[in-house]
Amino acid sequence: MTTAGVVFALLFYLAALVFAGGLTARIVVYARTPVPLKIPTTPAPTTARGVVFRMAREVLLFESLFKANLWTWAFGILFHFGLVLVIVRHLRYFTDPVWFWVAAAQPFGIYGGMAMVLGLAGLWARRILVQRIRYISTPSDHLMLVLLLGIGLSGLAMQYGAHPDVIAVKRFFLGWLRFSLQPMPESALLYLHLSLIAVLMIIFPFSKLLHAPGVFFSPSRNQVDNPREKRHLSSWAAVMDTERPHG
Amino acid sequence: MAETVVAPAYRVIPIIPELKPGSMGQVRSFVANEKIQTALGFPGQVVDDWHEKALAKMAELLGKYRSLKVYMDACVHCGACSDKCHYFIGTQDPKNMPVARQDLLRSVYRRYFTLAGKYFPWLVGARDLTRDVLDEWYTYFNQCSECRRCSVFCPYGIDTAEVTMAAREILDSVGYGQKYTNEIIGKVHSIGNNLGLPAPALIDTLQGLEEDVKEDTGVDVRFPIDVKGAEVLLITPSADFFAEPHIDSLIGYAKVFHAAGISWTLSSMSSEAGNFGMFIGNYDQLRKIAMRIREAALELGVKRIVVGECGHAWRVAYSFWNTLTGIGNGADDPFALQLQRQLDQRYRQPTHICELTWDLIERNALRFNKEANDPYVVTFHDSCNVARGSRMGDFAGGQFEIPRNIIRAVANHFVEMADHTTREKTFCCGGGGGLLTDDLIDLRVKGALPRMEALQEVVDLHGVNFMATICAICKAQFSKVLPYYKFDRRLVGGVHQLVSNAIILGETH
Numbered sequence: 001m002t003t004a005g006v007v008f009a010l011l012f013y014l015a016a017l018v019f020a021g022g023l024t025a026r027i028v029v030y031a032r033t034p035v036p037l038k039i040p041t042t043p044a045p046t047t048a049r050g051v052v053f054r055m056a057r058e059v060l061l062f063e064s065l066f067k068a069n070l071w072t073w074a075f076g077i078l079f080h081f082g083l084v085l086v087i088v089r090h091l092r093y094f095t096d097p098v099w100f101w102v103a104a105a106q107p108f109g110i111y112g113g114m115a116m117v118l119g120l121a122g123l124w125a126r127r128i129l130v131q132r133i134r135y136i137s138t139p140s141d142h143l144m145l146v147l148l149l150g151i152g153l154s155g156l157a158m159q160y161g162a163h164p165d166v167i168a169v170k171r172f173f174l175g176w177l178r179f180s181l182q183p184m185p186e187s188a189l190l191y192l193h194l195s196l197i198a199v200l201m202i203i204f205p206f207s208k209l210l211h212a213p214g215v216f217f218s219p220s221r222n223q224v225d226n227p228r229e230k231r232h233l234s235s236w237a238a239v240m241d242t243e244r245p246h247g
Numbered sequence: 248m249a250e251t252v253v254a255p256a257y258r259v260i261p262i263i264p265e266l267k268p269g270s271m272g273q274v275r276s277f278v279a280n281e282k283i284q285t286a287l288g289f290p291g292q293v294v295d296d297w298h299e300k301a302l303a304k305m306a307e308l309l310g311k312y313r314s315l316k317v318y319m320d321a322c323v324h325c326g327a328c329s330d331k332c333h334y335f336i337g338t339q340d341p342k343n344m345p346v347a348r349q350d351l352l353r354s355v356y357r358r359y360f361t362l363a364g365k366y367f368p369w370l371v372g373a374r375d376l377t378r379d380v381l382d383e384w385y386t387y388f389n390q391c392s393e394c395r396r397c398s399v400f401c402p403y404g405i406d407t408a409e410v411t412m413a414a415r416e417i418l419d420s421v422g423y424g425q426k427y428t429n430e431i432i433g434k435v436h437s438i439g440n441n442l443g444l445p446a447p448a449l450i451d452t453l454q455g456l457e458e459d460v461k462e463d464t465g466v467d468v469r470f471p472i473d474v475k476g477a478e479v480l481l482i483t484p485s486a487d488f489f490a491e492p493h494i495d496s497l498i499g500y501a502k503v504f505h506a507a508g509i510s511w512t513l514s515s516m517s518s519e520a521g522n523f524g525m526f527i528g529n530y531d532q533l534r535k536i537a538m539r540i541r542e543a544a545l546e547l548g549v550k551r552i553v554v555g556e557c558g559h560a561w562r563v564a565y566s567f568w569n570t571l572t573g574i575g576n577g578a579d580d581p582f583a584l585q586l587q588r589q590l591d592q593r594y595r596q597p598t599h600i601c602e603l604t605w606d607l608i609e610r611n612a613l614r615f616n617k618e619a620n621d622p623y624v625v626t627f628h629d630s631c632n633v634a635r636g637s638r639m640g641d642f643a644g645g646q647f648e649i650p651r652n653i654i655r656a657v658a659n660h661f662v663e664m665a666d667h668t669t670r671e672k673t674f675c676c677g678g679g680g681g682l683l684t685d686d687l688i689d690l691r692v693k694g695a696l697p698r699m700e701a702l703q704e705v706v707d708l709h710g711v712n713f714m715a716t717i718c719a720i721c722k723a724q725f726s727k728v729l730p731y732y733k734f735d736r737r738l739v740g741g742v743h744q745l746v747s748n749a750i751i752l753g754e755t756h
Contacts, residue, residue, distance in 0.1 A: 026320075033313040036530065038566045041398045041406065041635055043643035043671060050643075058402070067672075068327035068400035076325070076402075126326070131266055133326040135341050136350065138372035140363070141324050206362045207371075211403055214321030219314045220395075220404035225638055227566045228595055230577035236311060237570065240534065241582035 004184040008194055009176055015201040022205025023213065030217040034234035044225035051224050058221055071126060079119030079148075085112025086155070093166075093173045110159060117152040120145055140207065147196055154193040164190040252689045254731040255337055257700050263330040264339045271340040276389040277686045279424035286433040287532065290422030297421040298376055302359055304420045305352075305413075309360065314409040319356045321403040322349060328397035328407070333674045334390055337693030342387045345397035345407040351384055352414050381423065388414040389425050390690055392680035393526065393559075394631035399671050411680070412528025419527055427684035432523050435536055440485035440519035449515055452488050460498060466752040468498075468505045470513070475547050477512035479504070482520045482540055482564070482597075483555025484719035492740040493722050496556050499743025500600055502750045506614075507607050511553070517543035520560035521719065525567075526681035534571045537563065541572035541586060550591040553598045556741050558630035558718030559679065564597045565637040601717060602639050604746060605649045608656050615749040620658035623713040625745065626705050627651055627663070628698065628725075629673035630718035644670070650717055650742050657749040662709045668701040676716075678724030691724060692731045699732040706734075715742045 045051045057063040062080075065073045089109020091102045124145045127137050158164055164187035175182035184190075203209070216222065233241075258264070281291030294300060309316050328345040330336070335343040342348060350372065357364030357373035364373030374380060393408035418424065434443040444452075453470035460468045471477065481504075487497040504511045517539040524532030544552055552574055554564045569575025573583025575596050590596045607613045627650060639645040647670045654661050668674050677694030705711040716722060716739060725739035 030313060030317055033309075033316045034311060035313045036311065037570060039314060039406065039409070039636070041395060041404055041671075042638055042646065044638075046638075046641075046643055058404075062402055064400055064404065065325070065327050065402040068331070068402075072325055072327055123325075130326065132263065132329040132341070132344060133324070135266060135268075136324045136326060136329065136344065136346050138324070139369065140371045143370070203363075208321070208323045211321040211323050214317045215403045217313060217317045218321070218404040219317075220398050220406045220409075225643060227569050228575045228597070231569045231573065231575060231580070231583055233570060233580075237530070238580075241573075241580065 002183040002186075004186065004191065005172060005181055008172070008184050008191075009181050011195070011198045012176060015198040019201040019204055026205050026210060027213050030213065034236055035219050035223075036234040036237045038223055038225075038227040038232050039219050040223040040225050041220040042225055044223065046225050048224055051222055055216065055222060059215060072123070075119045075122035075126070077119070078115045079123065082112040082114070082116030082119055085109050086116055086152075088112075093170045094177060096170070096174055113152060113156050113159070117149060117156065120149045120152060124149070144207070144209075147200055151193060151196045151200065154189050154196065158187070158189050158193065162187060162189055252692050252731065254692050254699070254728075255696050257696075257703065264336060266341045267339040268341055271334075271338045271343060271390060271690065272386060274390065274687065274690050275386050276682070276684060277426040278385070279426040279429040283426060283429045283433055284419075284422060284424050286436070287419075287424075287429055289419045289424055289429070293381075293422045297381065297423075300421045301376060301381065301417050304417045305356065306360070308413050308416060309356075312409070312413065314406065315413050317403075318349070318405045318409060319353055319360075322346060322353065322405055325402065327400045327402060328405075331397050331400050332391075332407075333394075333396070333677060333697045334392070334690065334694045337677070337696035338390075338690070342383075343390055348387055348391055349405065349407055349410045351380070351387055352410055355380060381418075381421075384414050385418055385423055385425075388418070389682065389687070392631070392675045392677070392682055392694070394675035394679055395635040396631065396672070396675065399635060408680070412525070414528075415526070416528040419529065424527070425681060427686070428523050428526050428681035431521075432527070432532055432536070435519055435523070435539070439516055439539070441521050441523065442485040442488070444485055444488060444518065446515035446518075449488060449513075449518055453513070456494070456498065456501075460501070464752055466505070468501050468752065470497075470501055471511060472513040473515050473547070474510070474512035477510045477547065477549055479509055479511035479551045479553050480540075480544050480547055480549040481511050481513055481553050481555060481600075482517065482560075483513075483600075484520045484557040484560055485518055486719040486723060487555055488518070490719075490723060492726070492737065492744060493556075493719055495747055496741030496743035499741065499745075499747030499750070500555060502747055502752060503600075503604050503607065503613065503743070506750055506752055507612050512547060512549070514543035514547060516546070520554055520557045520564065522560060522563040523681060525559060525563055533563070533567065537568055537571040540568070541574060544574065545586060545589065548589065550589070551594050551598060552590070552596055553600055553603055555600050556717040556719065556743060558632040558720060559636075560719075561599055561717075562632040562636035565599070568597060599639050599649075601649050601653055601742060604743070605640075605653055608653065614751040615657050615746075616751055617657060617659050617749055619749045620745055621660070623658060623745070624660040624662065624709055624711045625654055625658050625713045625715055626661070626702070626711045627654060627669070627742075628676070628714050628716040628721060628739075629669055630716055630721050631673060631675040631679060633717060634671055634673045647671075650715075653742055654715055654745060657745050662705055662711060664701040664705050668697060674698045674701070676718070676721040676724040677728065679718075679720050683720050683724055688727075692728050695724070695728045695732070699728075699734075702734070703732070712738060713745075714739050715745060716740075717742050
């Protein structure tokens with residue numbers, strides 16, 4: 001049993017707890033906050049089915065961003081879909097035997113890693129080079145990109161440079177899933193990679209990364225456009241109807 | 248002040264302008280006085296404990312509005328909205344970028360309501376709520392017309408209008424209201440309409456209109472008011488009663504009712520479609536103003552409620568009336584059912600005047616002499632609140648098609664302005680959201696820039712000489728700012744003004 005094994009096991013238990021707990025708590029807050037008025041940005045779907053399609057286009061194709069700015073859209077798509085492929089590829093560390101579709105997706109995961117880094121670099125370049133975006137950027141906006149770039153680049157560096165013992169890494173995470181501490185192979189790049197991921201998970205519920213759950217709760221996107229056909233009433237507004245009109 | 252205001256130059260190519268930080272920092276709408284404020288139940292002037300009160304109000308709103316809560320968290324500063332606001336394009340002040348305007352509030356939200364902002368304010372751009380910040384809120388949240396253009400482009404649908412409404416609600420609650428909007432809300436409560444037109448003056452005006460139309464057409468077109476048992480209650484912006492060019496559309500509505508044989512009435516108690524309660528984000532005011540219409544409908548026993556040409560009024564009517572007052576359909580509570588049982592549910596409740604006219608045209612119930620509009624080459628300016636906050640007809644986007652269909656039915660020459668300036672991407676006229684006041688004329692002229700550029704293009708290409716629109720604020724704003732861009736102020740008018748020109752009155756067979 002290595003010290004690194006213990007440290008990373010504990011770190012990831014903490015990170016997973018904060019990530020899942022923090023995100024759940026936030027989603028509960030969003031879900032419980034009332035929506036007193038109908039405010040879809042129109043033209044909006046007139047049926048619930050239509051809203052599902054609108055949300056799907058928004059989440060999978062970044063439809064609104066496409067209308068807004070092709071550069072940001074392209075870099076955003078590269079990053080997010082690259083990240084999805086990377087996550088799929090990494091599922092091999094958590095499954096034994098590896099699911100067939102995860103195995104099939106392995107080569108794409110590498111391209112995903114490259115796309116992700118390219119997209120992040122593009123987004124960061126815009127943040128630095130475009131005057132308007134530089135103006136609205138806070139230090140955390142830059143650091144978030146640095147963090148994600150760090151994760152992507154350290155991952156690619158392990159793929160193409162210093163290969164850590166991936167069999168041992170897999171043993172570590174399979175054990176971690178079962179609360180059984182396993183050694184972590186020695187590799188500075190791997191430690192960096194894993195530490196940055198833990199940081200990302202921990203800050204997720206407290207940062208602008210909340211855009212991920214937030215988009216699903218955005219009333220301008222998820223409401224059905226049917227205010228005339230059906231009376232929309234929130235809890236606190238409904239109370240007013242039963243009060244005597246005043247003044 | 249007005250003499251010094253000059254229109255910005257057209258952009259040679261419509262590129263995104265350079266930033267000019269602070270360029271609009273001195274443009275501040277007049278602050279409401281004590282009398283105006285207290286009439287609405289707000290503190291008369293900025294209270295001593297404004298800091299605590301403002302934060303308490305913010306906490307309250309974050310708990311009452313999911314939109315605000317999610318929008319405060321979700322922004323990633325991607326910049327998608329940053330070049331979309333007409334006020335930013337016209338003024339180049341970076342704080343008029345939607346994201347930067349939101350950040351004025353978000354920075355304080357982060358400081359007091361998030362973990363990161365509490366412990367690492369410098370990292371996430373969090374700010375203490377100081378008097379300077381409060382003043383900055385007042386300045387820049389009164390430079391947003393709540394037109395929702397930014398929300399079209401935001402990947403999370405963040406609507407700056409919601410943020411502006413929250414900020415104005417906070418400002419009002421600490422005694423820092425805007426004169427123009429709050430004074431007008433006071434007039435609605437005390438007199439019944441935004442212009443403060445008392446009932447006798449209104450009745451007089453309507454009689455004068457009957458005489459004018461008789462003289463013009465030889466036909467007895469009525470402008471009825473307070474008629475119990477009429478089928479339709481018309482709720483229209485009070486500017487329609489006397490302002491130019493608004494009044495020509497009112498004549499158009501009356502002619503449509505006359506030609507279709509629909510009995511209708513106005514209400515002296517509720518002679519205003521506009522609802523400035525929305526502009527200040529105050530639900531109580533929004534509801535109280537809308538309630539006047541419910542009361543008028545119940546009192547007059549009408550079967551249908553029709554709304555005249557007014558942008559934000561139609562948003563409130565279409566999107567909010569059912570919620571606020573039960574004017575609509577599909578309720579199962581006694582409050583709303585009391586009214587919904589009275590209204591004829593074969594019709595859309597409420598109905599936009601354009602929906603009514605277009606339905607009649609489709610049924611061949613109206614006849615037109617289109618040549619009457621031949622002097623005009625017409626284009627259509629989509630009003631922001633109609634375009635992005637409401638609908639007409641039975642399909643998404645009906646709010647774009649129906650007014651255009653009417654124009655094509657009554658006029659022979661119609662052309663569109665550039666795609667990126669119409670329909671859901673339309674630019675605000677520059678005077679919406681409670682900014683239609685002379686103390687903001689500088690902002691209004693600059694904010695009109697993108698629309699004026701698009702208009703100039705079709706004027707040059709097609710000889711456009713009539714820009715039709717369906718909003719009282721658009722009409723008033725353009726009448727005022729068109730001359731700054733070397734256009735004739737009479738270039739703007741209503742869709743029903745064109746209907747009025749072409750409609751054939753008298754026997755239809």
